[in-house]
Amino acid sequence: MLLEKIKLLMGAYYVKNPVMAQIDEIFKYITDDGKVISSELDKIQERFIEEQIEYFRKGYNYLSNTRKDIINMTSEDFNKVFDDMIVKFAEEFHIKNYIKPKIMIMKKFPYPFEDCDYKAMNFTTVQAEKFNIPKGIYLLEKYAIHGISEIMIAHEIMHFIVGEMTKENEQLNQAPFHEEGIVDFMSLYLLMKYHIVEDSCILNHLIFGRGNCNENYVGNIYFKESKQILWIAKNNGIEKVKDIIKTGQKGLANLSLLNYQRVEKNNKDEVLDKLISYYDFVFTNFSVDTNMYYIYNENLDIDDGKSLEDLNIPQNLSEEPQNVIARLEKIGLMYVLDGKIYNPNAKSIDTMKVRLVL
Ligand SMILES: [Zn+2]
Incomplete structure (x- = not known):
């Protein structure tokens, strides 16, 4: 049975035209059974959060009326989504004979990341060895819900793809600058291309999971990195972004945006145009x-x-x-x-x- 708070979070990803609030801030003041923690708030803040809760509830009700199949994902459903996704993503990069990463749904991330405020993590061979934990994709159980999980998993699969594109002796134990941005951008592109989640989830994720969240929050940093990749995509098209991913971690560590200024004639790419418009919507909302x-x-x-x-x-x-x-x-x-x-x-x-x- 889903907690009321998780229902609200799920609903938030489906509302159309969401209010530009900082969603993580709001969820700090909501109990597991969906009530406002009013002791820490003044009257104005309390009412504001109550109104947001109503709004999220509408999103959830919409979902439970129209998409009953996605409300309660079992771990089998989950693995099915993951299996389909990784096959499609690997094909995009012509990767064959890979060992599918293990996906682990956990209550907490393994030591020393137990207190990390991420929704998912991926450990490559080098990183797994460094921290002495099993290699694979880790997902927090509380976020294992439709609409959010696919976005998190897609991001982590793209890290896996970058890892596959990196020679063993060139693997780094920390993602180089530009890896998070390019992984984030490409994962959203592929989610949209294959209609893995509704477009509203992508847009809402960009609004409150990336662009409009706290300046120091990791999602905001990814968003800024993605803006730079967006520039390459606008100028040179999605195939160029893929070519950069194919250079692996070494290529990403040495990526210079100065090489991507030239505007080439692109083939029409409706998915890319739509994704760019979503990023632009966040800047100019x-x-x-x-x-x-x-x-x-x-x-x-x-x-x-x-x-x-x-x-x-x-x-x-x-x-x-x-x-x-x-x-x-x-x-x-x-x-x-x-x-x-x-x-x-x-x-x-x-x-x-x-x-x-x-
Ligand atoms: Zn990442």
Whole structure:
């Protein structure tokens, strides 16, 4: 039986047009049975999280009504997904006669990674020897749910592929810079190409699992690395990205973006175009019009709550301020409680991207 909290997490991956909240932050304040831990929150934060929970619940209800088959994945279902995926990914890179990595679903990662805040990990031969643990892909049991797991497994399979492309004496015991980015990008591309999960999961994963999460969180770092790979993909097409993967860890360690500036004529690639649009959506999600832009920018400093009269509202708005604020609230940039206006993102302002669209 799925915990209420896991249902909510699962639902979050299926909602359309999610609020730009930091999902990991929100889940810190939700108990296993789906209740808000209110003792650590003030009234405004509590209501904000309650509203998010409602939102995630809608995603889960949608799923349980339309996709009953994917709610409770057994470990057999799981291994089937994994087996199909690795065959397809290996074919993409013309890898034959490989030893399929073992997949292990664990309550905790093996020592010394027990407390790591990752959803999955992969240990190549060299890494496994270094840490004296069995080689393979490790997945945390609590995240073994449809919509998230496939994304995690795909990422780890791509690490395995990079490993297969690396000569034994060139294997590194830590992934070189660019490996995480390229692995993340290519895994999403292949998940979309083979329709392994719904596109909403890919988009939501990019929004709150990568782009809009805490600046120091590993997902945010992967996102920044992926942006560089995205540039190569935009300029040179997906085949070039694959060629880079084929150079293995040594090639990735020596990758220079300067070699990929030339724009070549590409064949049409609808999957790549869609994935690029998802990455772009994350950067530019807060594209706002002039009215919103002025109210938002003039009033960033409102985490303590102000009434409409206290706000420094420009005189030249073409719309009632209340309506503008309501629209800002709808996209998660402002929050109104008991007539007071708050900024729900006050603490994460450095990771927010607000852009004026004229
Ligand atoms: Zn990784």
